[in-house]
Amino acid sequence: LTLERDLAAALAAGQLQMHVQPQVDRAGRPVGGELLMRWPRADGASVPPHVFIPVAEESGLIVALGAWALRQACAAVLRLQAAGLAMPLSVNVSPTQFRQPDFVAQVRQVLADTGAPARLLVLEVTEGLLIDKMDDTIGRMHQLTALGLRFSIDDFGTGYSSMAYLKKMPLYELKIDRSFIQDTPHDANSRALVQSMLAMAGHLGLRVVAEGVETRAQADFLTAHDCACLQGYLYARPMPLDALIALLGRVS
Ligand code: G
Ligand code: G
Ligand code: NA
Ligand code: MN
DSSP states (O other): OHHHHHHHHHHHHHTOEEEEEEEOTTTEEEEEEEEEEEEOOOSEEEEEEEHHHHHHHTTTTHHHHHHHHHHHHHHHHHHHHHTTTOOEEEEHHHHHHHTSSSSSHHHHHHHHHHHHHHHGGGEEEEEEGSSHHHHHHHHHHHHHHHHEEEEEEEEETTTSGGGGGGGGGGOEEEEEEEHHHHHTTTTTHHHHHHHHHHHHHHHTTOEEEEEEOOHHHHHHHHHHHHHOOOOOOTTOOOOEEEHHHHHHHHHO
Protein backbone atom coordinates (compact mmCIF):
# COMPACT_ATOMS: atom_id res chain seq x y z
CA LEU A 1 0.00 0.00 0.00
CA THR A 2 2.87 2.34 0.80
CA LEU A 3 4.47 1.40 -2.48
CA GLU A 4 1.24 2.09 -4.33
CA ARG A 5 0.88 5.51 -2.70
CA ASP A 6 4.54 6.39 -3.34
CA LEU A 7 4.23 5.34 -6.97
CA ALA A 8 1.17 7.52 -7.52
CA ALA A 9 3.02 10.42 -5.89
CA ALA A 10 6.11 9.80 -8.04
CA LEU A 11 3.99 9.83 -11.20
CA ALA A 12 2.26 13.07 -10.13
CA ALA A 13 5.61 14.68 -9.24
CA GLY A 14 7.19 13.77 -12.57
CA GLN A 15 9.77 11.51 -10.93
CA LEU A 16 9.32 8.53 -13.22
CA GLN A 17 11.67 8.13 -16.15
CA MET A 18 11.68 6.23 -19.39
CA HIS A 19 14.89 4.58 -20.39
CA VAL A 20 15.51 3.03 -23.76
CA GLN A 21 17.36 -0.16 -24.62
CA PRO A 22 18.65 -0.33 -28.19
CA GLN A 23 17.80 -3.18 -30.53
CA VAL A 24 20.42 -4.00 -33.15
CA ASP A 25 20.43 -5.79 -36.49
CA ARG A 26 22.65 -8.74 -37.42
CA ALA A 27 25.54 -6.37 -38.10
CA GLY A 28 25.14 -4.76 -34.67
CA ARG A 29 23.66 -1.55 -36.06
CA PRO A 30 20.94 0.06 -33.91
CA VAL A 31 17.55 -0.27 -35.61
CA GLY A 32 15.16 0.54 -32.78
CA GLY A 33 14.69 0.41 -29.05
CA GLU A 34 12.43 -0.64 -26.20
CA LEU A 35 11.24 1.94 -23.69
CA LEU A 36 11.46 0.75 -20.10
CA MET A 37 10.08 2.58 -17.12
CA ARG A 38 12.38 3.58 -14.27
CA TRP A 39 11.56 4.84 -10.79
CA PRO A 40 14.56 6.40 -9.12
CA ARG A 41 13.58 7.25 -5.56
CA ALA A 42 14.69 10.31 -3.70
CA ASP A 43 16.62 8.17 -1.21
CA GLY A 44 18.76 6.84 -4.07
CA ALA A 45 17.18 3.39 -4.03
CA SER A 46 15.64 2.40 -7.33
CA VAL A 47 12.50 0.27 -7.37
CA PRO A 48 12.67 -2.19 -10.26
CA PRO A 49 9.68 -2.42 -12.63
CA HIS A 50 9.20 -6.12 -11.91
CA VAL A 51 8.28 -4.92 -8.41
CA PHE A 52 6.21 -1.80 -9.14
CA ILE A 53 4.48 -2.80 -12.40
CA PRO A 54 2.57 -5.69 -10.74
CA VAL A 55 1.58 -3.33 -7.89
CA ALA A 56 0.33 -0.83 -10.44
CA GLU A 57 -1.57 -3.61 -12.23
CA GLU A 58 -3.27 -4.66 -8.98
CA SER A 59 -4.27 -1.15 -7.98
CA GLY A 60 -5.35 0.13 -11.38
CA LEU A 61 -2.64 2.78 -11.31
CA ILE A 62 -1.26 1.08 -14.43
CA VAL A 63 -3.90 2.97 -16.45
CA ALA A 64 -2.40 6.36 -15.55
CA LEU A 65 1.12 4.96 -15.71
CA GLY A 66 0.48 3.46 -19.13
CA ALA A 67 -1.00 6.69 -20.46
CA TRP A 68 2.12 8.49 -19.27
CA ALA A 69 4.32 5.83 -20.91
CA LEU A 70 2.53 6.24 -24.22
CA ARG A 71 3.01 10.00 -24.14
CA GLN A 72 6.69 9.51 -23.28
CA ALA A 73 7.04 7.10 -26.17
CA CYS A 74 5.63 9.66 -28.60
CA ALA A 75 7.96 12.33 -27.24
CA ALA A 76 10.94 9.96 -27.50
CA VAL A 77 10.16 9.07 -31.11
CA LEU A 78 9.97 12.78 -31.97
CA ARG A 79 13.22 13.56 -30.16
CA LEU A 80 15.05 10.82 -32.03
CA GLN A 81 13.57 12.00 -35.29
CA ALA A 82 14.66 15.59 -34.58
CA ALA A 83 18.18 14.28 -33.92
CA GLY A 84 18.15 12.63 -37.35
CA LEU A 85 17.76 9.19 -35.81
CA ALA A 86 14.26 8.17 -36.86
CA MET A 87 13.73 4.60 -35.64
CA PRO A 88 10.81 2.67 -34.23
CA LEU A 89 10.47 2.49 -30.45
CA SER A 90 8.54 -0.17 -28.57
CA VAL A 91 6.48 0.53 -25.51
CA ASN A 92 5.00 -2.08 -23.17
CA VAL A 93 1.23 -2.06 -22.87
CA SER A 94 -0.28 -3.96 -19.96
CA PRO A 95 -3.46 -6.00 -20.43
CA THR A 96 -5.39 -3.73 -18.05
CA GLN A 97 -4.34 -0.67 -20.02
CA PHE A 98 -5.21 -2.30 -23.33
CA ARG A 99 -8.67 -3.31 -22.05
CA GLN A 100 -9.69 0.21 -21.06
CA PRO A 101 -12.84 0.93 -23.07
CA ASP A 102 -11.28 4.10 -24.44
CA PHE A 103 -7.79 2.74 -25.13
CA VAL A 104 -7.98 3.24 -28.89
CA ALA A 105 -9.32 6.76 -28.39
CA GLN A 106 -6.48 7.46 -25.93
CA VAL A 107 -3.90 6.36 -28.47
CA ARG A 108 -5.53 8.43 -31.19
CA GLN A 109 -5.54 11.44 -28.85
CA VAL A 110 -1.90 11.15 -27.86
CA LEU A 111 -0.87 10.83 -31.50
CA ALA A 112 -2.90 13.92 -32.37
CA ASP A 113 -1.57 15.89 -29.37
CA THR A 114 2.07 15.08 -29.98
CA GLY A 115 2.16 14.72 -33.76
CA ALA A 116 4.26 11.57 -33.37
CA PRO A 117 4.25 9.29 -36.43
CA ALA A 118 2.35 6.09 -35.56
CA ARG A 119 4.56 4.05 -37.89
CA LEU A 120 7.44 4.57 -35.45
CA LEU A 121 5.54 3.14 -32.49
CA VAL A 122 5.41 -0.55 -31.64
CA LEU A 123 3.08 -1.76 -28.89
CA GLU A 124 4.41 -4.73 -26.92
CA VAL A 125 1.68 -6.93 -25.54
CA THR A 126 1.93 -10.30 -23.82
CA GLU A 127 0.18 -13.54 -24.52
CA GLY A 128 -1.80 -12.93 -21.31
CA LEU A 129 -3.85 -10.40 -23.24
CA LEU A 130 -5.16 -13.19 -25.41
CA ILE A 131 -6.66 -15.39 -22.70
CA ASP A 132 -10.13 -13.90 -22.92
CA LYS A 133 -12.20 -11.57 -25.10
CA MET A 134 -10.10 -12.59 -28.06
CA ASP A 135 -12.48 -11.06 -30.63
CA ASP A 136 -12.54 -7.72 -28.84
CA THR A 137 -8.75 -7.74 -28.57
CA ILE A 138 -8.30 -8.54 -32.25
CA GLY A 139 -10.79 -5.83 -33.18
CA ARG A 140 -8.85 -3.24 -31.22
CA MET A 141 -5.59 -4.41 -32.70
CA HIS A 142 -7.02 -3.88 -36.17
CA GLN A 143 -8.19 -0.37 -35.24
CA LEU A 144 -4.73 0.51 -33.93
CA THR A 145 -3.01 -1.08 -36.91
CA ALA A 146 -5.21 1.10 -39.13
CA LEU A 147 -3.76 4.11 -37.30
CA GLY A 148 -0.30 2.91 -38.33
CA LEU A 149 0.88 1.28 -35.10
CA ARG A 150 2.47 -2.14 -35.02
CA PHE A 151 2.21 -4.99 -32.52
CA SER A 152 4.83 -7.14 -30.91
CA ILE A 153 4.25 -10.22 -28.73
CA ASP A 154 6.51 -9.84 -25.71
CA ASP A 155 7.94 -12.76 -23.71
CA PHE A 156 6.91 -15.07 -26.55
CA GLY A 157 6.79 -18.72 -25.61
CA THR A 158 6.13 -18.26 -21.89
CA GLY A 159 2.36 -17.69 -21.87
CA TYR A 160 -0.32 -20.31 -21.51
CA SER A 161 -2.28 -19.32 -24.59
CA SER A 162 -2.50 -21.54 -27.63
CA MET A 163 -0.73 -20.50 -30.80
CA ALA A 164 -4.04 -20.14 -32.63
CA TYR A 165 -3.87 -16.39 -32.10
CA LEU A 166 -0.86 -16.17 -34.39
CA LYS A 167 -3.04 -16.74 -37.42
CA LYS A 168 -5.71 -14.28 -36.36
CA MET A 169 -3.86 -11.26 -35.13
CA PRO A 170 -2.31 -8.38 -37.02
CA LEU A 171 1.21 -8.90 -35.68
CA TYR A 172 4.50 -7.40 -36.76
CA GLU A 173 6.95 -9.04 -34.40
CA LEU A 174 7.67 -11.75 -31.83
CA LYS A 175 10.10 -11.23 -28.98
CA ILE A 176 11.62 -14.53 -27.93
CA ASP A 177 11.65 -14.54 -24.15
CA ARG A 178 15.03 -14.24 -22.56
CA SER A 179 14.64 -17.49 -20.64
CA PHE A 180 15.13 -19.31 -23.97
CA ILE A 181 18.05 -17.13 -25.00
CA GLN A 182 19.74 -17.59 -21.63
CA ASP A 183 20.22 -21.33 -22.15
CA THR A 184 21.19 -21.03 -25.81
CA PRO A 185 23.34 -22.38 -27.37
CA HIS A 186 24.61 -24.74 -24.62
CA ASP A 187 21.26 -26.39 -23.86
CA ALA A 188 19.98 -28.59 -26.69
CA ASN A 189 16.29 -28.11 -25.85
CA SER A 190 16.54 -24.32 -25.73
CA ARG A 191 18.49 -24.37 -28.97
CA ALA A 192 15.78 -26.45 -30.64
CA LEU A 193 13.02 -24.20 -29.33
CA VAL A 194 14.74 -21.01 -30.43
CA GLN A 195 15.42 -22.46 -33.88
CA SER A 196 11.79 -23.56 -34.18
CA MET A 197 10.47 -20.16 -33.09
CA LEU A 198 12.69 -18.45 -35.65
CA ALA A 199 11.59 -20.81 -38.42
CA MET A 200 7.92 -20.44 -37.50
CA ALA A 201 8.14 -16.64 -37.39
CA GLY A 202 9.90 -16.69 -40.74
CA HIS A 203 7.10 -18.74 -42.30
CA LEU A 204 4.52 -16.38 -40.78
CA GLY A 205 6.37 -13.34 -42.09
CA LEU A 206 6.98 -11.99 -38.59
CA ARG A 207 10.05 -10.12 -37.49
CA VAL A 208 11.84 -11.61 -34.47
CA VAL A 209 13.64 -9.85 -31.65
CA ALA A 210 15.75 -11.99 -29.33
CA GLU A 211 15.65 -10.59 -25.79
CA GLY A 212 18.35 -10.73 -23.17
CA VAL A 213 21.28 -11.44 -25.47
CA GLU A 214 24.32 -11.39 -23.20
CA THR A 215 27.01 -13.42 -24.94
CA ARG A 216 28.70 -13.53 -28.31
CA ALA A 217 27.86 -17.25 -28.57
CA GLN A 218 24.15 -16.45 -28.22
CA ALA A 219 24.37 -13.70 -30.83
CA ASP A 220 26.26 -15.95 -33.26
CA PHE A 221 23.70 -18.73 -32.89
CA LEU A 222 20.80 -16.32 -33.39
CA THR A 223 22.23 -14.60 -36.45
CA ALA A 224 23.17 -17.96 -37.96
CA HIS A 225 19.47 -18.85 -37.73
CA ASP A 226 18.27 -15.61 -39.32
CA CYS A 227 17.20 -13.69 -36.25
CA ALA A 228 16.78 -10.15 -37.58
CA CYS A 229 17.07 -8.24 -34.37
CA LEU A 230 18.87 -8.58 -31.04
CA GLN A 231 18.42 -6.85 -27.70
CA GLY A 232 20.45 -7.32 -24.56
CA TYR A 233 23.33 -6.39 -22.33
CA LEU A 234 25.83 -7.60 -24.95
CA TYR A 235 24.95 -4.47 -26.91
CA ALA A 236 23.63 -2.01 -24.38
CA ARG A 237 21.72 -1.67 -21.14
CA PRO A 238 18.61 0.47 -20.93
CA MET A 239 19.77 4.11 -20.81
CA PRO A 240 18.32 7.61 -20.76
CA LEU A 241 17.23 8.84 -24.18
CA ASP A 242 19.90 11.56 -24.12
CA ALA A 243 22.58 8.92 -23.68
CA LEU A 244 21.25 6.97 -26.65
CA ILE A 245 21.22 10.09 -28.82
CA ALA A 246 24.80 10.87 -27.80
CA LEU A 247 25.85 7.28 -28.49
CA LEU A 248 24.20 7.06 -31.89
CA GLY A 249 25.33 10.54 -32.83
CA ARG A 250 28.91 9.36 -32.37
CA VAL A 251 28.37 6.15 -34.31
CA SER A 252 26.77 7.64 -37.41
O1 G B 1 13.03 -2.87 -17.27
P1 G B 1 13.01 -4.28 -16.77
O2 G B 1 14.02 -4.01 -16.29
O3 G B 1 13.29 -4.56 -15.36
O4 G B 1 11.41 -4.47 -16.76
C1 G B 1 10.79 -5.43 -15.97
C2 G B 1 9.37 -5.64 -16.39
O5 G B 1 8.63 -4.41 -16.31
C3 G B 1 9.25 -6.13 -17.82
O6 G B 1 8.30 -7.17 -17.82
C4 G B 1 8.72 -4.97 -18.57
O7 G B 1 7.90 -5.38 -19.64
C5 G B 1 7.94 -4.21 -17.52
N1 G B 1 7.89 -2.80 -17.88
C6 G B 1 8.92 -1.94 -17.99
N2 G B 1 8.48 -0.73 -18.41
C7 G B 1 7.14 -0.84 -18.57
C8 G B 1 6.11 0.06 -19.01
O8 G B 1 6.34 1.21 -19.37
N3 G B 1 4.82 -0.43 -19.03
C9 G B 1 4.53 -1.69 -18.66
N4 G B 1 3.26 -2.09 -18.69
N5 G B 1 5.48 -2.57 -18.27
C10 G B 1 6.76 -2.16 -18.24
O1 G C 1 9.41 -8.27 -20.09
P1 G C 1 10.20 -7.34 -20.92
O2 G C 1 10.81 -8.07 -22.05
O3 G C 1 9.51 -6.10 -21.36
O4 G C 1 11.40 -6.84 -20.03
C1 G C 1 12.62 -6.52 -20.50
C2 G C 1 13.49 -6.68 -19.29
O5 G C 1 14.71 -7.34 -19.62
C3 G C 1 13.89 -5.39 -18.66
O6 G C 1 13.84 -5.64 -17.31
C4 G C 1 15.32 -5.22 -19.11
O7 G C 1 16.05 -4.39 -18.20
C5 G C 1 15.79 -6.65 -19.08
N1 G C 1 16.95 -6.95 -19.90
C6 G C 1 17.30 -6.38 -21.07
N2 G C 1 18.43 -6.94 -21.58
C7 G C 1 18.81 -7.90 -20.70
C8 G C 1 19.89 -8.85 -20.68
O8 G C 1 20.73 -8.92 -21.57
N3 G C 1 19.92 -9.67 -19.61
C9 G C 1 19.01 -9.63 -18.61
N4 G C 1 19.17 -10.49 -17.59
N5 G C 1 17.97 -8.78 -18.60
C10 G C 1 17.86 -7.92 -19.65
NA1 NA D 1 8.73 -5.64 -23.03
MN1 MN E 1 10.06 -9.31 -22.95
